[in-house]
Amino acid sequence: MNERSVVGKPLPRVDGKAKLTGRAKFTTDVVLPGMLHAKLLRSPLPHAKIRSIDTSKAEKLPGVMAVITGKDTWGIRYGFVDTPNYPAEERPIAEDKVRFIGETVAAVAAIDPDTAEDALDLIEVDYDPLPPIFDPEEAMKDGAPQIHGEITRNTSCAWEDWGVARKSHSYTPVNNVAARVLVTYGDVEKGFAEADYIREDRSRSPGTSHMAMEPHTMVASWDPFEQKLDVWMNHMAWELKRYWLHKTLDIPLPKIRIHKTYIGGAFGGKAPCFDYEVICAFLSRKLCKPIKIELTREEVFSSCRNSHRFDISIKTGVKKDGTIVAQHCNVIVDAGAYKCSAPVAMFLSHGMCDCCLDRKNVRHEGVAVYTNKNFNFARRGHGAPQMRLAADGQYDQICEDLGLDPVEFLTKNLRKKGDVIPNGDRLDSYGLPEAIKKSAEAIKWKEKRGKQRDKNRGVGIGINGMFSGSGYWPFACTAIIRLNHDGTITLIEGDCEFGQGPDTTYSQIAAEALGLTIEDVTLVSSDSELCPMNYSNFLSGGMFVGGGAVYNAAIDLREKLLKVASEVMRAKPEDIELKDKKAFLKSNPKRAYTFTEIQRYHIQKHLGDPLFGIGYKKAVPEIEFYPSLSKGTGRFTDAYGFTASTAEVEVDRETGRIRVLKIVVAEDSGYEINTAVCRGQLVSQAVQGMSDALFEEIMDDEGRVLNPNLVDYEIPRAFDVPEIEIIDCSDFEPKGPWGAKEIGECARAAVISAVVNAVYDATGVRVMRIPVTPERMFNALKAQEKK
Amino acid sequence: MKDFEYFSASSLQEACSLISQYKDVGKVLAGGQSLITLLRQKLISPTCLIDIKGLKELDFIEFDKKSGLRIGALTTHRAIEKSPLIQEKYNVLSEMEKSVASVQTRNWGTIGGNLCSADPIGDPAPSLIALGAKIKLVSAKGERAVALEEFFTDYFTTIIEPDEILAEIQLPPPAANTAVEYMKFATIEAGIKIVSTSVAVTVEAGSDVCKDAKIVMSAVAPIPLITKKAAEMLKGKKLTDDLIEEAAKMAASETDPTTDVHASAEYRKEIVKVLVKRAIKKAFEKAKKA
Amino acid sequence: MDSSKKTINVKVNGEPYEVSIKPKMTLLQLLRNELGLTGTKQACMDNSCGACTVIVNKMAVKACSVLAMQVNGKEVTTVEGLASKDGKLSILQEAFLEHSAFQCGFCSPGKLMSSTAMLEELENPTEEDIRRDMEGNLCRCTGYVQYLEAIKEVVRQRKEGSK
Structure with a gap:
C-alpha cells in the first residue's frame, strides 16, 4: 500500500453529475402529495410580555388548516449547550414573553405559502413592551433589564442520556450572564512581571451571516398508522437533529427517519436545533399531513443563527526579543436572546488558539451575555477568528513597537512538533512552522514588508489552529462496508454532504484501502435509518472522525479478505496484495483470485459471508465524556489543523477603500485525500476571510436587523476575488485516515488577520474593528492625519 | 404576492387605452426587475398589471446626425451596453450600463422601466441627464416631451401621470470638444x-x-x-x-x-x-x- | 377552470407546454412548481443572487424576477436541458466536474446557465468579460476560483478546436 492510486488525487466529485444536471435533491425540492405549507409569525418587538394572542380570524381564512401558538408547545425546551449547569432554554414558540425581534410567536399551516402568509396578518398579538437591552456590556450592569428568569431543568437534557454523572439543575441568570469561562495555566502575574514590554488592546468582530445559499428548509411527514415521522431537512448531522426531535416531541428515536438530501451550504449555521424544525414536525403530527417550511432570506438573517459578536481585550507581555511570556484575554460574547453555543464559543476562542504558539502563562476569561437580539452559533472557526484577530493584530503591533519582524516573532514563539500542550493534547503533526515560512515567501515578505507604504501597499500575516473534531456530545462515527458479489463495495456511513465533499473523499479512502477505484464504491450516506452512528460533521471532525471510521472499516474488510484469501491461496496474508477486485501473490501476481471467488469460497466452505468491514472512531479516545467548558481542562482534540496566511493590499487613501491584491493560504491539513476538494475548501476560506475583514457585518438598530438581504449584506462576487495562492504544507497526521485531518475551518481566521495586518502595513493605521469598511478606514486615516 | 389581473398590450395604442382605463388600480409592467420584487414584498399591490414588455415599437436604438439619438423605452440595458453605435458615439452610456445590476437584470430590464422606478441610487439617470436627455411621455390624450432632469420629484416618484407611458429617450448629437x-x-x-x-x-x-x-x-x-x-x-x-x-x-x-x-x-x-x-x-x- | 387563470404556451428544454396559471406566477414558480423542474433554485427572492438563472431566448435571466406570463411564446432552457437526454454532459458541465467548480451545488445550476449564455454570446471572452458576466451569480462555497477556471478551460478548448 505504498503507492497510492486513489487518495491524494483531484478526482471528480461523486456528487457532481447530480449537482450539475439539476437532479440533486435538496430539501427545497421535496414535494409530497397533500403537502401543506407553514409560515411563522415573528415578534416585531425586542422584549415584551405576550398578554394574549387571538388566532380566530386567521383560523377562519379559507385554506388555513391550523394555527398554533406557544400554548400548544408550552414547556418544550432545547438548546445546543444543554448541560447540568446550563440546561436548555430555547423554545419553538415564545410562551409568555418575546426576547428578540424575529422570535416566533405563532405558526400557520395552510394549503399554500401565500395563504399561510395572508393568515399571519390576521393574527392579533397583544404585547406589553418591556425595556430591551442590546449591548452586552450594558446588559451586565446592575439594574439592566433581565432577559431570562429561572431556567428550569427540563425535558431536553440530552447529556443525561449519555451518562453524565450529575442531574441538571435549575438556575437563574444574574445580570444577564449566560455563562462564564476561566482558563488559566502557568503564573500570569509572574509572567507579566518578567516581561520587558506589555501591551493592552481591544478589538471587535461583529455578528455575521453564514449566508449558505439554500435558505433553511424542512419537510416533515407524520404517518399516523406507524406513528412515524419522515423528515427532509437542512442539517450538519442528522444524528443531532433526530435526537432533538425525539426529545422535544417525545417520538421514539427509531420512529424518526431523516432522509438524505443535499444541503445547500452550512458553514456551521445549520447544526443547532431550530424553532421551525420543531414546529414543522409538530404541525405534521397534529394534522397528519406533510408540512413544508421554507424560510425567506430575511428570516434566515433575522431569526436563524448568525456568528457571535466578540469584544476582546488582550494584554500580552513579551521579552525584548519578542518571546511571549504572559497573556491575559478577556472576551465578551454577545449571545443574543438565548445562549445556544455561546458558552462553547468563548471557550473555543481559547481552545482552538492554544495550539499555535507557546504563550507560557495564560489567563483566558470569558463571559457570554444575553441581549435582546437574535442569537448566535458557530460560523467556520467558532470563536477562533475573533480571538486570532485580537492576538495576531496585537502581535503585529508589538513587532512595530519593538522593531521586530512579525514573521520572526511568530517563528520564535512556535510550539514544537510532539509538544504536549497544557490541556494534554499532543501535537503529533504540526505544519505551522513550514506554513509560516512558505506563506511569507510566497507574498515576498522580505522584499515588501514595511517597504511599500509610499505606494499605499502593504503585506500582513495571520495564523490559526483548528480541532479535528472534539469530545462534545458522543462525537463518534461508525462505518460499514459490504463486499458485493462482483467485488465492488457498498460503503454505508452517515456524513451529510453540504459541499465539503465527504461522499467523494470517503469513497476514495475506502477504495484505496481495498485496491479498488472510486467507481467501485456505491455509497449509502446521510440517512438516519440506513446509516450507523454519525456525529462528526461539525467542529471540523468530518475527515478525522467520519473519514477515520471509514478507513477503519475498509482496513477491517481488507484484513478479512486477506485472511480468507490466505486460506484459499495457502499463502501468508502479508504475502498477498489486493488490486482490481483481486487478491494475488506479491511474488507471483498471476496467482490471483477474484474477490468474487474468495467470497464464494467462504460461503461454500463456511457459514456464510463474513466479508464486510466495520470501523468506528471517536474524536478523542482518551476522554470519557467531554472537556470542561468553564475551566478549559481536559483533552480538546486528537489532531490540529494549521494555517498561516499572508495578504497584500492596496489602500485608496482618499476614499478608504481597500483592495486585496493577493492572498496566500499555507495549510497543514494532513495528507490531502482529494487535492481539488482541499483546494476548494481553502479558496473558499480565503474569500470568506477577506470578506469578513472588509465587508461583512449584521447591522442592527434597536434589535432590528437593518441588512437582512443579499442586496444590503454584501458578499464578494466574481470580480472581487483577488489572486489566491494555496500552498500545501501538510504534515502527516499519524492518527488520521491516510494521514488526513481537518481542513474546513482553520484558514478563515488566519486570512482575516493577514488582511487586517496588511492594511496596517500599507497605511500605518490599525483598525481593530472589522469589517474595515471604506468608511472605517477613511475615518481612521483622518484621525491619523490629525495626530 | 397578491393576485392581480394581467393584460399584455400588443401595441402602444392599446397600452395607452388600457392604462387610461385602469389608471387608478393598474401599474405598467416593463422588464419588472424592480417591480416584481416590490410586488413580492407587498410594498405595492396593484390589482392589475399592463405588460408592455413585448412592444417591439418601443425597442430601438436610432441615430441621426442632426437630431441625435433615440432609445426606445423598452430597449434593454444589455442592448444599450452592447450597441456598437452607443459604444462609438455615447461611450459613457455603455460604460455606465456595465455597472447596472447584473447581466441577467440587464438582459430583461429596460431603460424606461429603470427611469420610471426612480430609484435614487439608479445609474442611468445621471448619465443621461449629463448627456442632456429628454424623454417622451405618451398617453391616449397625446404626448409630451420633458427634460429628464425635470422628471424626478422624490424617492421613487416622477411626474409621470397615471395614464402615461414613457416611450423614448432622446439625446442630442455628441457635442464637439x-x-x-x-x-x-x-x-x-x-x-x-x-x-x-x-x-x-x-x-x-x-x-x-x-x-x-x-x-x-x-x-x-x-x-x-x-x-x-x-x-x-x-x-x-x-x-x-x-x-x-x-x-x-x-x-x-x-x-x-x-x-x-x-x-x-x-x-x-x-x-x-x-x-x-x-x-x-x-x-x-x-x-x-x- | 379557475377564471383568474390564463393560458400560456412555452417551450422548455425543447418540449412544448401549455399551462394555465395565475398571472402572479413567476417563471421560477412555473418551472419548479408546475413543471417539476426543480434544478433551478430559489435563494434570495429579491433579484440579487442569481441561483434561479435560466436562459430565455438565448439570454440569461433571473427566473424569480420574470413573470411566467412574460415568457409566453418563448423558449426557456434550464439546467435540466444542458446535458443530452442519454446522459452526456455538456462541455461546460464536464469542465465544472473536472475543475471541482462546485461544492454544495445549490448555486451551480444558476452559474451553469449564466456561463452557458455567455459562452454562446462571446466567442472569446477575456478574464474580465468572464468575471463581469458572472457578477450576477453569488456563491458562498467556492470562492469562485475553480468555477472561473472551468469556464476559462472551455474557452481554451474552443480556441484550440477552432485552430
Whole structure:
C-alpha cells in the first residue's frame, strides 16, 4: 500500500453529475402529495410580555388548516449547550414573553405559502413592551433589564442520556450572564512581571451571516398508522437533529427517519436545533399531513443563527526579543436572546488558539451575555477568528513597537512538533512552522514588508489552529462496508454532504484501502435509518472522525479478505496484495483470485459471508465524556489543523477603500485525500476571510436587523476575488485516515488577520474593528492625519 | 404576492387605452426587475398589471446626425451596453450600463422601466441627464416631451401621470470638444453604490478652458442631483487641479445625502469630493482629445 | 377552470407546454412548481443572487424576477436541458466536474446557465468579460476560483478546436 492510486488525487466529485444536471435533491425540492405549507409569525418587538394572542380570524381564512401558538408547545425546551449547569432554554414558540425581534410567536399551516402568509396578518398579538437591552456590556450592569428568569431543568437534557454523572439543575441568570469561562495555566502575574514590554488592546468582530445559499428548509411527514415521522431537512448531522426531535416531541428515536438530501451550504449555521424544525414536525403530527417550511432570506438573517459578536481585550507581555511570556484575554460574547453555543464559543476562542504558539502563562476569561437580539452559533472557526484577530493584530503591533519582524516573532514563539500542550493534547503533526515560512515567501515578505507604504501597499500575516473534531456530545462515527458479489463495495456511513465533499473523499479512502477505484464504491450516506452512528460533521471532525471510521472499516474488510484469501491461496496474508477486485501473490501476481471467488469460497466452505468491514472512531479516545467548558481542562482534540496566511493590499487613501491584491493560504491539513476538494475548501476560506475583514457585518438598530438581504449584506462576487495562492504544507497526521485531518475551518481566521495586518502595513493605521469598511478606514486615516 | 389581473398590450395604442382605463388600480409592467420584487414584498399591490414588455415599437436604438439619438423605452440595458453605435458615439452610456445590476437584470430590464422606478441610487439617470436627455411621455390624450432632469420629484416618484407611458429617450448629437465620464463608488465591485456621478465637460477647442460643465449624481439626494454651483465654478475657467478640487468640494456641499447601512451621510459627502474631482479630471482630459 | 387563470404556451428544454396559471406566477414558480423542474433554485427572492438563472431566448435571466406570463411564446432552457437526454454532459458541465467548480451545488445550476449564455454570446471572452458576466451569480462555497477556471478551460478548448 505504498503507492497510492486513489487518495491524494483531484478526482471528480461523486456528487457532481447530480449537482450539475439539476437532479440533486435538496430539501427545497421535496414535494409530497397533500403537502401543506407553514409560515411563522415573528415578534416585531425586542422584549415584551405576550398578554394574549387571538388566532380566530386567521383560523377562519379559507385554506388555513391550523394555527398554533406557544400554548400548544408550552414547556418544550432545547438548546445546543444543554448541560447540568446550563440546561436548555430555547423554545419553538415564545410562551409568555418575546426576547428578540424575529422570535416566533405563532405558526400557520395552510394549503399554500401565500395563504399561510395572508393568515399571519390576521393574527392579533397583544404585547406589553418591556425595556430591551442590546449591548452586552450594558446588559451586565446592575439594574439592566433581565432577559431570562429561572431556567428550569427540563425535558431536553440530552447529556443525561449519555451518562453524565450529575442531574441538571435549575438556575437563574444574574445580570444577564449566560455563562462564564476561566482558563488559566502557568503564573500570569509572574509572567507579566518578567516581561520587558506589555501591551493592552481591544478589538471587535461583529455578528455575521453564514449566508449558505439554500435558505433553511424542512419537510416533515407524520404517518399516523406507524406513528412515524419522515423528515427532509437542512442539517450538519442528522444524528443531532433526530435526537432533538425525539426529545422535544417525545417520538421514539427509531420512529424518526431523516432522509438524505443535499444541503445547500452550512458553514456551521445549520447544526443547532431550530424553532421551525420543531414546529414543522409538530404541525405534521397534529394534522397528519406533510408540512413544508421554507424560510425567506430575511428570516434566515433575522431569526436563524448568525456568528457571535466578540469584544476582546488582550494584554500580552513579551521579552525584548519578542518571546511571549504572559497573556491575559478577556472576551465578551454577545449571545443574543438565548445562549445556544455561546458558552462553547468563548471557550473555543481559547481552545482552538492554544495550539499555535507557546504563550507560557495564560489567563483566558470569558463571559457570554444575553441581549435582546437574535442569537448566535458557530460560523467556520467558532470563536477562533475573533480571538486570532485580537492576538495576531496585537502581535503585529508589538513587532512595530519593538522593531521586530512579525514573521520572526511568530517563528520564535512556535510550539514544537510532539509538544504536549497544557490541556494534554499532543501535537503529533504540526505544519505551522513550514506554513509560516512558505506563506511569507510566497507574498515576498522580505522584499515588501514595511517597504511599500509610499505606494499605499502593504503585506500582513495571520495564523490559526483548528480541532479535528472534539469530545462534545458522543462525537463518534461508525462505518460499514459490504463486499458485493462482483467485488465492488457498498460503503454505508452517515456524513451529510453540504459541499465539503465527504461522499467523494470517503469513497476514495475506502477504495484505496481495498485496491479498488472510486467507481467501485456505491455509497449509502446521510440517512438516519440506513446509516450507523454519525456525529462528526461539525467542529471540523468530518475527515478525522467520519473519514477515520471509514478507513477503519475498509482496513477491517481488507484484513478479512486477506485472511480468507490466505486460506484459499495457502499463502501468508502479508504475502498477498489486493488490486482490481483481486487478491494475488506479491511474488507471483498471476496467482490471483477474484474477490468474487474468495467470497464464494467462504460461503461454500463456511457459514456464510463474513466479508464486510466495520470501523468506528471517536474524536478523542482518551476522554470519557467531554472537556470542561468553564475551566478549559481536559483533552480538546486528537489532531490540529494549521494555517498561516499572508495578504497584500492596496489602500485608496482618499476614499478608504481597500483592495486585496493577493492572498496566500499555507495549510497543514494532513495528507490531502482529494487535492481539488482541499483546494476548494481553502479558496473558499480565503474569500470568506477577506470578506469578513472588509465587508461583512449584521447591522442592527434597536434589535432590528437593518441588512437582512443579499442586496444590503454584501458578499464578494466574481470580480472581487483577488489572486489566491494555496500552498500545501501538510504534515502527516499519524492518527488520521491516510494521514488526513481537518481542513474546513482553520484558514478563515488566519486570512482575516493577514488582511487586517496588511492594511496596517500599507497605511500605518490599525483598525481593530472589522469589517474595515471604506468608511472605517477613511475615518481612521483622518484621525491619523490629525495626530 | 397578491393576485392581480394581467393584460399584455400588443401595441402602444392599446397600452395607452388600457392604462387610461385602469389608471387608478393598474401599474405598467416593463422588464419588472424592480417591480416584481416590490410586488413580492407587498410594498405595492396593484390589482392589475399592463405588460408592455413585448412592444417591439418601443425597442430601438436610432441615430441621426442632426437630431441625435433615440432609445426606445423598452430597449434593454444589455442592448444599450452592447450597441456598437452607443459604444462609438455615447461611450459613457455603455460604460455606465456595465455597472447596472447584473447581466441577467440587464438582459430583461429596460431603460424606461429603470427611469420610471426612480430609484435614487439608479445609474442611468445621471448619465443621461449629463448627456442632456429628454424623454417622451405618451398617453391616449397625446404626448409630451420633458427634460429628464425635470422628471424626478422624490424617492421613487416622477411626474409621470397615471395614464402615461414613457416611450423614448432622446439625446442630442455628441457635442464637439465634450466628454462625459461616469464614476461609481461601492464597497464591493458590483455592490450598492454609495455614490455615483456623471460629469460632462466641454472645453474651448485647443485650450484648457472649460466652456461648459454638468455634474450629476446619484445616491446623495432623493432624486438625481445636479450640482449647479460646482459646475458654474468651472465654466469659462482654466481647469487647474486647485479649481477642480474646489468645485468638487462645492459639489459635496450641494448634496443632501442620508445615512444607511452602506455609508453615513458625512462619508457620502467625502466620497462626493473625491469622485467628482476624479471624474472632472478624467472628463477634462478626454474632452481635450475629443 | 379557475377564471383568474390564463393560458400560456412555452417551450422548455425543447418540449412544448401549455399551462394555465395565475398571472402572479413567476417563471421560477412555473418551472419548479408546475413543471417539476426543480434544478433551478430559489435563494434570495429579491433579484440579487442569481441561483434561479435560466436562459430565455438565448439570454440569461433571473427566473424569480420574470413573470411566467412574460415568457409566453418563448423558449426557456434550464439546467435540466444542458446535458443530452442519454446522459452526456455538456462541455461546460464536464469542465465544472473536472475543475471541482462546485461544492454544495445549490448555486451551480444558476452559474451553469449564466456561463452557458455567455459562452454562446462571446466567442472569446477575456478574464474580465468572464468575471463581469458572472457578477450576477453569488456563491458562498467556492470562492469562485475553480468555477472561473472551468469556464476559462472551455474557452481554451474552443480556441484550440477552432485552430
